[in-house]
Structure formats: structure tokens, C-alpha cells
Amino acid sequence: MDALDVARWQFGVTTVYHFLFVPLTIGLSVLVAILQTMWHRTGNERYLKLTKFYGKLFLINFAMGVVTGIVQEFQFGMNWSDYSRFVGDVFGAPLAIEALVAFFLESTFIGLWIFGWDRLPKRAHLASIWAAAIGTNLSAYFILAANSFMQNPVGYRINPDSGRAELTDFPAVLTNKVALITFPHTLAGSFLVAGSLIVAVGLWHVIRNRDSADTGAYRFATRFGSWVVLVASAAVLFTGDIQGKIMTDVQPMKMAAAEGLYTTESPASFSVLTIGSLDGSREVFALKIPYLLSYLGTGDPNGTVHGINDLQAQYATQYGAGSYTPIIPVTYWSFRFMIAFGMAAGAIALLVLWSQRKGRTPSSRWLLRAGLAMPVLPLLANSFGWIFTEMGRQPWIVFGEMLTRNGVSRSVSLTEVLTSFTAFTLIYATLAVIEVKLLLRYAKAGVPDVSEQPPTDDTDDAERPLAFAY
Incomplete structure (x- = not known):
């Protein structure tokens, strides 16, 4: 074992761990915005309760995603400095835009959405969650554009004097055919995760709290989430088919x-x-x-x-x-696990919809157990998908231009990489426990009391106190 091996393990572990939060954040941001839009248009209290309920789970996950994502950027300078020198001119452009535009857009409007329930006009408050959702999805696109350059380098030239890749055509990087199909495929996988979480939580309350006054809201949530999962499953298959053809062409x-x-x-x-x-x-x-x-x-x-x-x-x-x-068993089985876990989530969604046909109330313990497993299945599918994507590119860190072994930092020792790897793993394990406990705690608590609703008009009351809705 050398520093290269440990650096690869560290980047792999931190990337997969970070991506456990990313698809849920992407998908829930849009689904929460849809629920709030339904409340805005109908005035039905059920949708307001679900907006605040799943919005709380979205915020917990968003915070964890931000914390774990910061580590990713530091690693480029810590363990992969030679790679950063080689590709920084190209790779840095989409990442800079992601930070300056997309991340600030989502973080700013999430703040307005959190604190604006009793302060902002109703339409402005609705617009804030949609702006946050748009920022979240834009963030995903710019990051995927950067990653797609590693899979299919375009819009660059190699400087013969410095040996570095230099950006010559930024629109070509943004319209890389790998990015154009990877983005909708990733979005579909994200909605698969978010829809599964909505189903799992709603189904748990429907079966365990059958006499609750909010059973109608939970029943709607299970149906809503199940349809999201089914549509997302179809989108994953469609975009995955196109992605496979592009992959055959470029890799x-x-x-x-x-x-x-x-x-x-x-x-x-x-x-x-x-x-x-x-x-x-x-x-x-x-x-x-x-x-x-x-x-x-x-x-x-x-x-x-x-x-x-x-x-x-x-x-x-x-x-x-x-x-x-590449390592054949890893690519072969990660590809199949990706497909199998994603299809399993879709199959459970069908069972959940069938169990509620003609107004029936599901009661099977086996269905509850399957429903509770739903969020884990697409998370595993997403993780194995990224393992396949990155491991299948090996031994290249930039396909056709730079080998992975040439991108590692030459001045970092095995001891230093092991130390950071161990520290990150322990910190992430602690964060995982916190994340799971918070999600379980607030998911079990159920929908909130919304008897004191936000104002339904657009009047501005300067004396109204700033309130945190959660």
C-alpha cells in the first residue's frame, strides 16, 4: 500500500458519503416546492402540513450535504495537487460558477424560506423555495459538467510548455454530450431517492397511526411519493439507455x-x-x-x-x-447492483399504490418493512452508479490525457494521507449517526400543527416578529 492507494480510498469514501445527501437534497427541494405550490393554489391545509413536514427533513439533509461537500474541494489540493495543476484551468471554471452562482442562489433563498413564513408575502415566500430548488439543480449541473470533462475531455488544449490543459471553449465544456445526459440521469435518480423517502415516512404513519387526524395527509404523501418513484424509475431507464450508448462511444x-x-x-x-x-x-x-x-x-x-x-x-x-x-469485478457488479436496487424501489412503489386502491388502507407489516427499505435502495443504486462511473474510467483520472497515478500529490506521505483518511472517516461516521437520529426523530414526530397559518395576503406588517418556522 502506498499514498496513491490511500488517497484513492479517501476520495472514494468521502465522495460516496457526500453523495448520500446530494440526491435527497436535489429531489426534495423540488418536491417540497411542488407541495407548497399545491397549498398556495388550493389553500388545503393538508399540503401546508406536508410542506413543513418534509421541508424540515430537507433542511436537515441540506445542512449535512454542505458540511460533507466542503471536504471534496480541499482534497484536490491536499492529495491530488498534480491533477489540480494539470486540469485546474478547465475544471475550476464550472466549479467556480457553481459556488458563486448556484450555491449562493440556493443558500440565500433557503434562508429566506426558513425565516420568511411569517414575514414574506405568500407569493414571495413560494418563489424563494423555487429559487432554492433551481439553485440546487444548477449546482448539480455545473459539478456534473466538471466531472464529464474527466470522462470525455472537450474544449481544451494541452500547453506544450507547461504540460497543462488550458480552457479554449467553455460552452463546449458545458455542452459536453456526457454532461447533457448525465444531468437528467442524475436528476431522475435524485427524484427516485426523494420520492422513496416521502413514501417510507408517509407509509409508516398510515400503518402505525391509523386513527390519526392527519391520516389523509399521510395517505396522499404515500401516493404522491409512489408516483414520483415510478416516473423517476422510467426516466432513469430512458436516460440510462442513452447514457449507455454515449459511454460506448467515448469510453x-x-x-x-x-x-x-x-x-x-x-x-x-x-x-x-x-x-x-x-x-x-x-x-x-x-x-x-x-x-x-x-x-x-x-x-x-x-x-x-x-x-x-x-x-x-x-x-x-x-x-x-x-x-x-479497470477492475472487472467492481465494474461488472456495481453496474448490476445499480440497476437492481433502482428497480426494487420501483417495484415497492407499485405495491404501495396497489395496497391503497379504491380507498383501502394498507396494513401489512411486510409492506411496511419494504416501504421502510425504500429510501435505502435508490441510495445504494446511486452510490453503485457513481462507483461504476469512476472505477470504470480507471486507470485514467482524465480519460486519454492523465493517468490516476500521475495526479496524486508527490509531497504527501503515506502517513499523512492515512491520518487524514482516518480523521475524515471518524468524523463522517459521527455525522452519519447525527443525520439518522435527526431524520428519525422528526419523521416520527409527524406533520406539525398549522393552526396559526402564515398570512394569506400580500400586506407588509413591519411590526410582525421574525419567526423560525421549524
Whole structure:
């Protein structure tokens, strides 16, 4: 083990941990805004209760996401300084805009939304949560644009004197075809997570508190969340199909590794289960669906999909001697876990809707257990999706331009990286306990009492005290 190995583990752990909060924040910001809009348009107290209830869970998650996200930027200078020097001119532009525009937009208007319930006019207060939601989604786009440059470098040139990548076409970076499909795919995955949380909490109250005066609100929440999950599941499949075709075009090795495809095939079969040799160089046994991989990769059932061994030989000729194959078991199984966990959440959403058909009230303990597992399933799907995305790119940190081993900080020792890795892991473990306890505490508390509603007119009362709604 050396500093490179530990630095990769540290970045992987902190990134996956941070992304546990990101999709829930992205999805809940929009769904809470929709619930408040429904209250604004109908005046139905049910929607106001749900807005404040799920808004509280959104704020807890948002705070944790901000705290864990700060560490990500520090690591570029701490453990990956050579990478930062090489790509900073390109990578820094979308990240700077994300911080200066998107993050400030969401953080400013979240503050106005929190403290504005008894202060802002009703329409202005509604606009503040929508502005925060727009800022959150813009933030996701700029970050994904930066990451997409690592997957498919565009809009740059290599300075022959400094050896650094220099930005030449910023619109090209923002309209990178990888970013254009990764963004809606990530949004769909985020709504899958947020909808699942709404279902889980609502279902728990419907089954455990059947005689509650707010049962109607919880029943609506379970139906609302279930439909969000189903629509998001369809969007994930649609965008994932497009993403697979783009991935085959720009990173054919990643697609081959995802399928354990060692030799070029035309047509290519989709692997349901593949067992390879210990050295990862050949297939030993495979259970396949004919023609499916060709369609997923090229859009043509008879299309050609290049195999691992052929691509390795091509890259060795193009980039020099060395291994250009990712860790096959990691890419193969992370790809399948991503799909399986996402589909499982959609299946449970269907069961929840079926259990409430014709006004019925669900009561099954098995359904409750499945519902409580719902938020975890899409979180795992998102995490495995990112593990596949990043591990499938290896050994490149910027595909075709910079190897991961060349991006690590040369002045950082193994001891220093181990120390920071251990510290971050312990801090994140503590934050995880706090996050879970806070979410469980406020989720069990149920919807708030809204007998003292915010003003329904647009009059300005300068004497009204500033109030924190939560």
C-alpha cells in the first residue's frame, strides 16, 4: 500500500458519503416546492402540513450535504495537487460558477424560506423555495459538467510548455454530450431517492397511526411519493439507455468492463452472469441474453461492441505499454447492483399504490418493512452508479490525457494521507449517526400543527416578529 492507494480510498469514501445527501437534497427541494405550490393554489391545509413536514427533513439533509461537500474541494489540493495543476484551468471554471452562482442562489433563498413564513408575502415566500430548488439543480449541473470533462475531455488544449490543459471553449465544456445526459440521469435518480423517502415516512404513519387526524395527509404523501418513484424509475431507464450508448462511444472499455465482454462481438449479448479467470483476462462461464448488449451500446441489435482484450491492445499501442483495464469485478457488479436496487424501489412503489386502491388502507407489516427499505435502495443504486462511473474510467483520472497515478500529490506521505483518511472517516461516521437520529426523530414526530397559518395576503406588517418556522 502506498499514498496513491490511500488517497484513492479517501476520495472514494468521502465522495460516496457526500453523495448520500446530494440526491435527497436535489429531489426534495423540488418536491417540497411542488407541495407548497399545491397549498398556495388550493389553500388545503393538508399540503401546508406536508410542506413543513418534509421541508424540515430537507433542511436537515441540506445542512449535512454542505458540511460533507466542503471536504471534496480541499482534497484536490491536499492529495491530488498534480491533477489540480494539470486540469485546474478547465475544471475550476464550472466549479467556480457553481459556488458563486448556484450555491449562493440556493443558500440565500433557503434562508429566506426558513425565516420568511411569517414575514414574506405568500407569493414571495413560494418563489424563494423555487429559487432554492433551481439553485440546487444548477449546482448539480455545473459539478456534473466538471466531472464529464474527466470522462470525455472537450474544449481544451494541452500547453506544450507547461504540460497543462488550458480552457479554449467553455460552452463546449458545458455542452459536453456526457454532461447533457448525465444531468437528467442524475436528476431522475435524485427524484427516485426523494420520492422513496416521502413514501417510507408517509407509509409508516398510515400503518402505525391509523386513527390519526392527519391520516389523509399521510395517505396522499404515500401516493404522491409512489408516483414520483415510478416516473423517476422510467426516466432513469430512458436516460440510462442513452447514457449507455454515449459511454460506448467515448469510453468503450467501460462498457466492455460493465459486461465482462473480453472479445469483440457483433452482435453482442448482454451478460446476466459472467465468471472470469482470476487474472481477469478471459471469460470462464456466462449466462447471456442475445442481441441486447448490441442494442444497449449502439442502438442496433446487430451492432459491434468491442471487447476488453482488443481495447487493451489498442490502448497499449495508442498510449504506451501498461494496463488500461479497470477492475472487472467492481465494474461488472456495481453496474448490476445499480440497476437492481433502482428497480426494487420501483417495484415497492407499485405495491404501495396497489395496497391503497379504491380507498383501502394498507396494513401489512411486510409492506411496511419494504416501504421502510425504500429510501435505502435508490441510495445504494446511486452510490453503485457513481462507483461504476469512476472505477470504470480507471486507470485514467482524465480519460486519454492523465493517468490516476500521475495526479496524486508527490509531497504527501503515506502517513499523512492515512491520518487524514482516518480523521475524515471518524468524523463522517459521527455525522452519519447525527443525520439518522435527526431524520428519525422528526419523521416520527409527524406533520406539525398549522393552526396559526402564515398570512394569506400580500400586506407588509413591519411590526410582525421574525419567526423560525421549524
